[in-house]
Ligand SMILES: CC(C)(COP(=O)(O)OP(=O)(O)OC[C@H]1O[C@@H](n2cnc3c(N)ncnc32)[C@H](O)[C@@H]1O)[C@@H](O)C(=O)NCCC(=O)NCCS
């Protein structure tokens with residue numbers, strides 16, 4: 001029986017940074033953010049529905065989705081965020097399950113599902129264990145503003161669009177404290193996987 005691990009965090013807490021570490025353990029990762037980009041390539045069904053719902057102003061001159069523009073709209077307006085979610089989440093969900101099943105069919109004994117909205121999207125029932133990557137809210141705010149070049153207000157809107165990191169850590173099987181260095185977080189990951197007899 002394969003073990004399915006759900007990896008999550010809140011925005012900019014370091015989920016992708018930890019996700020990359022699974023490569024060292026030869027554990028495949030299904031990346032929901034990557035899938036979210038693929039399902040909105042021009043020509044995909046979700047792309048057409050997004051343009052219909054949000055208008056051509058969220059497109060770049062080459063007709064690709066203008067992700068920062070769409071981000072500014074949906075993180076500032078809960079109803080618009082719900083509208084985008086209702087268009088895009090079913091397509092993301094379908095591909096997550098397809099990729100997970102393909103890894104298991106190929107004989108992998110452990111698969112990671114890296115999903116930002118793991119708890120909000122009710123994925124916890126399809127994973128065996130969860131790892132939450134956590135940082136203090138002040139560190140989260142600082143890293144988010146720096147990475148996405150956002151004002152404090154914009155960064156706070158994004159943080160508030162998800163379940164808080166405090167709530168997520170309460171729901172986790174294991175927590176990685178990513179306030180320190182990346183090497184320290186890697187050590188914590190290794191310890192967790194060893195305690196679960198995964199590496
Ligand atoms: C709004 C979009 C176009 C902005 O794109 P951008 O390239 O700037 O950001 P990216 O996709 O890398 O997302 C960054 C982070 O934002 C957070 N986030 C993204 N979408 C959402 C959402 N609908 N609700 C809450 N948080 C979200 C996640 O923590 C994610 O890791 C994009 O995030 C998107 O299409 N979102 C909807 C799909 C989604 O929910 N994805 C995340 C979960 S699968």
Ligand SMILES: Nc1ncnc2c1ncn2[C@@H]1O[C@H](COP(=O)(O)OP(=O)(O)OP(=O)(O)O)[C@@H](O)[C@H]1O
Pocket residue numbers: 009010011012013014015016017018033116143144147178179180181182185
């Ligand atoms: N331990 C660390 N020390 C310093 N910077 C870090 C550390 N971990 C991550 N970062 C930086 O913080 C930012 C957020 O990290 P990352 O992109 O991994 O977060 P994320 O949780 O995947 O974000 P998102 O939810 O937006 O996809 C990045 O710029 C990353 O380089």
